[in-house]
Amino acid sequence: MSNFNPIQQFYRHPLSRAYAVKAKCAECVGCTPNHLEKGFKESISSCSSYSCPLRRFRPYQREKSLNSQKMPVQNLSMIGS
Ligand code: SF4
Structure with missing residues:
Protein backbone atom coordinates (compact mmCIF):
# COMPACT_ATOMS: atom_id res chain seq x y z
CA MET A 1 0.00 0.00 0.00
CA SER A 2 1.05 3.57 -0.57
CA ASN A 3 3.51 5.21 1.80
CA ASN A 34 -5.52 -0.74 2.21
CA HIS A 35 -7.60 1.84 0.35
CA LEU A 36 -7.29 5.57 -0.31
CA GLU A 37 -10.63 7.13 -1.14
CA LYS A 38 -10.41 9.22 -4.30
CA GLY A 39 -10.24 12.92 -3.37
CA PHE A 40 -9.84 12.19 0.33
CA LYS A 41 -7.58 15.20 0.90
CA GLU A 42 -10.16 17.56 -0.56
CA SER A 43 -12.91 15.87 1.46
CA ILE A 44 -10.97 16.46 4.65
CA SER A 45 -10.02 19.99 3.62
CA SER A 46 -13.64 20.89 3.01
CA CYS A 47 -14.99 19.06 6.06
CA SER A 48 -18.21 20.74 7.15
CA SER A 49 -18.65 18.91 10.43
CA TYR A 50 -18.34 21.95 12.66
CA SER A 51 -19.23 19.88 15.72
CA CYS A 52 -16.27 17.51 15.27
CA PRO A 53 -13.64 18.19 17.94
CA LEU A 54 -10.90 17.42 15.42
CA ARG A 55 -12.06 19.90 12.78
CA ARG A 56 -9.63 22.66 13.78
CA PHE A 57 -6.76 20.18 13.75
CA ARG A 58 -7.55 18.37 10.51
CA PRO A 59 -4.86 18.17 7.83
CA TYR A 60 -4.87 19.55 4.28
CA GLN A 61 -6.04 23.06 5.21
CA ARG A 62 -3.17 24.75 3.35
CA GLU A 63 -5.34 26.44 0.77
CA LYS A 64 -7.59 27.90 3.44
CA SER A 65 -4.68 29.24 5.45
CA LEU A 66 -3.17 30.79 2.32
CA ASN A 67 -6.50 32.43 1.56
CA SER A 68 -6.67 33.92 5.03
CA GLN A 69 -3.21 35.42 4.46
CA LYS A 70 -4.58 37.16 1.38
CA MET A 71 -6.97 39.23 3.51
CA PRO A 72 -6.71 42.87 2.46
CA VAL A 73 -4.87 45.11 4.93
CA GLN A 74 -7.90 47.35 5.48
CA ASN A 75 -9.86 44.33 6.79
CA LEU A 76 -7.20 43.53 9.39
CA SER A 77 -8.17 46.63 11.38
CA MET A 78 -11.62 45.09 11.90
CA ILE A 79 -10.21 42.03 13.68
CA GLY A 80 -10.74 42.27 17.38
CA SER A 81 -13.18 45.19 17.18
S1 SF4 B 1 -12.50 16.83 11.20
FE1 SF4 B 1 -13.80 15.25 12.10
S2 SF4 B 1 -15.61 15.09 10.75
FE2 SF4 B 1 -13.98 16.22 9.63
S3 SF4 B 1 -12.90 14.67 8.44
FE3 SF4 B 1 -11.79 14.88 10.39
S4 SF4 B 1 -12.70 13.34 11.77
FE4 SF4 B 1 -14.10 13.60 10.03
Missing part, protein backbone atom coordinates in the same frame (compact mmCIF):
# COMPACT_ATOMS: atom_id res chain seq x y z
CA PHE A 4 1.12 8.18 1.73
CA ASN A 5 -1.80 6.34 3.28
CA PRO A 6 -2.44 8.34 6.49
CA ILE A 7 -3.60 5.26 8.35
CA GLN A 8 -0.45 3.38 7.40
CA GLN A 9 1.62 6.44 8.38
CA PHE A 10 0.00 6.38 11.80
CA TYR A 11 0.85 2.70 12.18
CA ARG A 12 4.50 3.62 11.57
CA HIS A 13 4.30 6.58 14.03
CA PRO A 14 1.81 5.47 16.70
CA LEU A 15 2.88 8.14 19.22
CA SER A 16 2.33 11.06 16.85
CA ARG A 17 -0.77 13.18 17.52
CA ALA A 18 -0.55 14.73 14.05
CA TYR A 19 -0.56 11.33 12.38
CA ALA A 20 -3.36 10.19 14.68
CA VAL A 21 -5.59 13.09 13.60
CA LYS A 22 -4.66 12.61 9.96
CA ALA A 23 -5.47 8.90 10.18
CA LYS A 24 -8.79 9.54 11.90
CA CYS A 25 -9.83 12.07 9.28
CA ALA A 26 -8.77 9.74 6.48
CA GLU A 27 -10.83 6.95 8.02
CA CYS A 28 -13.75 9.34 8.47
CA VAL A 29 -13.88 10.06 4.72
CA GLY A 30 -13.69 6.41 3.71
CA CYS A 31 -10.02 5.44 3.66
CA THR A 32 -8.82 2.17 5.12
CA PRO A 33 -5.31 0.80 5.69
Whole structure:
Protein backbone atom coordinates (compact mmCIF):
# COMPACT_ATOMS: atom_id res chain seq x y z
CA MET A 1 0.00 0.00 0.00
CA SER A 2 1.05 3.57 -0.57
CA ASN A 3 3.51 5.21 1.80
CA PHE A 4 1.12 8.18 1.73
CA ASN A 5 -1.80 6.34 3.28
CA PRO A 6 -2.44 8.34 6.49
CA ILE A 7 -3.60 5.26 8.35
CA GLN A 8 -0.45 3.38 7.40
CA GLN A 9 1.62 6.44 8.38
CA PHE A 10 0.00 6.38 11.80
CA TYR A 11 0.85 2.70 12.18
CA ARG A 12 4.50 3.62 11.57
CA HIS A 13 4.30 6.58 14.03
CA PRO A 14 1.81 5.47 16.70
CA LEU A 15 2.88 8.14 19.22
CA SER A 16 2.33 11.06 16.85
CA ARG A 17 -0.77 13.18 17.52
CA ALA A 18 -0.55 14.73 14.05
CA TYR A 19 -0.56 11.33 12.38
CA ALA A 20 -3.36 10.19 14.68
CA VAL A 21 -5.59 13.09 13.60
CA LYS A 22 -4.66 12.61 9.96
CA ALA A 23 -5.47 8.90 10.18
CA LYS A 24 -8.79 9.54 11.90
CA CYS A 25 -9.83 12.07 9.28
CA ALA A 26 -8.77 9.74 6.48
CA GLU A 27 -10.83 6.95 8.02
CA CYS A 28 -13.75 9.34 8.47
CA VAL A 29 -13.88 10.06 4.72
CA GLY A 30 -13.69 6.41 3.71
CA CYS A 31 -10.02 5.44 3.66
CA THR A 32 -8.82 2.17 5.12
CA PRO A 33 -5.31 0.80 5.69
CA ASN A 34 -5.52 -0.74 2.21
CA HIS A 35 -7.60 1.84 0.35
CA LEU A 36 -7.29 5.57 -0.31
CA GLU A 37 -10.63 7.13 -1.14
CA LYS A 38 -10.41 9.22 -4.30
CA GLY A 39 -10.24 12.92 -3.37
CA PHE A 40 -9.84 12.19 0.33
CA LYS A 41 -7.58 15.20 0.90
CA GLU A 42 -10.16 17.56 -0.56
CA SER A 43 -12.91 15.87 1.46
CA ILE A 44 -10.97 16.46 4.65
CA SER A 45 -10.02 19.99 3.62
CA SER A 46 -13.64 20.89 3.01
CA CYS A 47 -14.99 19.06 6.06
CA SER A 48 -18.21 20.74 7.15
CA SER A 49 -18.65 18.91 10.43
CA TYR A 50 -18.34 21.95 12.66
CA SER A 51 -19.23 19.88 15.72
CA CYS A 52 -16.27 17.51 15.27
CA PRO A 53 -13.64 18.19 17.94
CA LEU A 54 -10.90 17.42 15.42
CA ARG A 55 -12.06 19.90 12.78
CA ARG A 56 -9.63 22.66 13.78
CA PHE A 57 -6.76 20.18 13.75
CA ARG A 58 -7.55 18.37 10.51
CA PRO A 59 -4.86 18.17 7.83
CA TYR A 60 -4.87 19.55 4.28
CA GLN A 61 -6.04 23.06 5.21
CA ARG A 62 -3.17 24.75 3.35
CA GLU A 63 -5.34 26.44 0.77
CA LYS A 64 -7.59 27.90 3.44
CA SER A 65 -4.68 29.24 5.45
CA LEU A 66 -3.17 30.79 2.32
CA ASN A 67 -6.50 32.43 1.56
CA SER A 68 -6.67 33.92 5.03
CA GLN A 69 -3.21 35.42 4.46
CA LYS A 70 -4.58 37.16 1.38
CA MET A 71 -6.97 39.23 3.51
CA PRO A 72 -6.71 42.87 2.46
CA VAL A 73 -4.87 45.11 4.93
CA GLN A 74 -7.90 47.35 5.48
CA ASN A 75 -9.86 44.33 6.79
CA LEU A 76 -7.20 43.53 9.39
CA SER A 77 -8.17 46.63 11.38
CA MET A 78 -11.62 45.09 11.90
CA ILE A 79 -10.21 42.03 13.68
CA GLY A 80 -10.74 42.27 17.38
CA SER A 81 -13.18 45.19 17.18
S1 SF4 B 1 -12.50 16.83 11.20
FE1 SF4 B 1 -13.98 16.22 9.63
S2 SF4 B 1 -12.90 14.67 8.44
FE2 SF4 B 1 -11.79 14.88 10.39
S3 SF4 B 1 -12.70 13.34 11.77
FE3 SF4 B 1 -13.80 15.25 12.10
S4 SF4 B 1 -15.61 15.09 10.75
FE4 SF4 B 1 -14.10 13.60 10.03
